[in-house]
Amino acid sequence: MSTPESFGTRLRRVMDERGPLCVGIDPHAALLDSWGLPDTVDGLERFSRTVVEALGERVAVFKPQSAFFERFGSRGIAVLEKSVEQARAAGALVVMDAKRGDIGSTMAAYAETFLRKDSPLFSDALTVSPYLGYGSLKPAVDLARESGAGLFVLALTSNPEGAEVQHAVRVDGRSVGATMLAHLAAENAGAEPMGSFGAVVGATLGDLSSYDLDINGPLLAPGIGAQGATPADLPRVFGSVVRNVVPNVSRGVLRHGPDVAGLRDAAQRFADEVRTAVAAA
Template sequence: MTESSGPATAPVPFGVRLHRALEERGPLCVGIDPHPALLAEWGLNDDAGGLERFARTTVEALADRVAVLKPQAAFFERFGSRGVAVLERVTSEARAAGALVLMDAKRGDIGHTMEAYADTFLHPASSLFSDALTVSPYLGYGSLDPAVRRAREHGGGLFVLALTSNPEGREVQRARAAGGGDVASAVLDRLRAENAGEPPLGSFGAVVGATLGDLSEYDLAIGGPLLAPGIGAQGATPADLPGVFGAAARAVLPSVSRGVLRQGPEMSGLRDSAARLVESVRAAVN
C-alpha cells in the first residue's frame, strides 16, 4: 500500500482519542456481532441483506452516543465479498457518526503477512480503516511489530489478547515464560513498555476477560486500556469489575454484545440498554 507524499499533520494517538471518548460518552464498547441466532431474533434472514440491516441499524442507533463500536469481522467475512462490503460501510458510517471503531479480527502472523493485516485495518488508505484492531501475540510478541509501527504512524491502537475469558486460553496464557512468570504477564509487560510516557492513556491495550475473577496476581496497570469482554450474556456484571481488575478498574473498557443487541431491532431498545450499562459501569468503577 503506497504512502501519501507531502507534509502531514501528526495524527492524534488512539489513546488520547479513546480517553476523550470515554470521558464524553462513557465507558462502553458495544460489539456488532451478527450471529445467525441474533439475526433470527431480529426477524432477519441469515444472508448479506439481513447482515446489512442488522449492522447498519446498530450503527444508526449507537454510533452517535457510544464511545466504541466493535464489529466482529468473521460474521461479515462469512458472506464473502458482499459481507466485506457491508463491513466497509459499517466501519465508515460508525466513524463518521463519532464512534471509535475497534475491528475485532484477532489477527496474528509474521513479517509481511502481519504487515498486510496492519495495512488492511490501520492504514488510512484502506476501505476498512479502523481506529484500533484486536491482535494475537501467540507467534511471539515481536511478531506484532508491523502492526505496532502502523498504529504509531497513523494514530491507531491495538488490543492484544492477554487473559481471555475462554477456558482454553489458560493452556497458553498461564504457561510459564522464559523469564519465570507466565505468558500473560510477559504480554502485559510488553504493553506497559509500549505505553510508557503516553499520558493520559496509551494506545496499546490488553484484552482481559471480565469473567476471570480475582486477577490481583497480575499487574494490570499497563498505562493503556483494558478491553473486558464477558459483561452480560457471559455472566459478568459491571459490579464485578472492581473485584476483577482492582486498582486498574478505571482503565477498563467493558465490551458488551448480546446484552445490548438482543434489545433490537428497535433503536430505542438498543439506545436505552447501552445508556443503562454506561451508568452501571460508572457507578461501579468511580
C-alpha cells in the same frame, strides 16, 4: 505533516464524554433470526445499519466481529466497510475484532488492511494475537503509531481454553499472559493520558491481583452480560486500573433489537452501571 492524535488520547476523551462502553456488532445467524432477519447479506446490512444508527452517537466504541461479515464473502466485507465508515462518522471509535496474528510481510499486510489511513477498513484499533511471539506484531505496532491507531493484544482472555497458553509459566517464572502485559507497558511508557496499546482481559476472570494490569493503556474487557460478568464486578477484577477498562457488551445490548429504543435503553443502562461502578472504586 502533523502527527495524528493518538488512539489512547481519543479513547480517553470519548469514554469520558459518552461513558466507558464498547458494544459489539456480532451478526451471527441466531441473532439475525431473533431480529426477524434472514441470514443473508441483506439481513446483515439491515442489522448493522440499525445498530450503528441507533447507537453511533451514543456509545464510545463499537467492536465489529469481522468473521460474521467475512462469511458472506466480498458483499459481507462491503457491509463491514460501510458500517465502519458510518460508525466513525457518528463519532464512535471502532475496534476491529479480527484477532490477526502472523509474521513478517503477512502481518504487515494484515496491519495495512485495518490500520492504514486510506484503507477502506481503517479502524481506530485492531485486536491481534501475539502467540507467534510478541515481536511478530511489530509491523502492526509500527503502523498503528504512524496512523494514530491502536492495538488490543490477547493477554488474559475470557474463554476457558485460553488458560492453557496464557497461564503457562515460562522458564523465567513469569506466565505468558503476564509477559504480554509487560510488553504493552513498555510500549505505553510515558504516554499521556494513556497509551494506545491495550490488552484483552476478560471481565469473567475474577481476582487478577497477581497480574500487573497497570500497562498505562486500555484494557478491553469482554464478558459483560451474556457471559455472566456485570459492571459491578469490574473494580474487583481490575482494581486500581478500572478507569482504563473498556467493558464490552454484545448480546446484552443486541438482544433488545431491532427496536431502536430497546437498543438505546440497554446501552445506556450498561453505560450508567459502569460509570457507577468505576466512580465507587
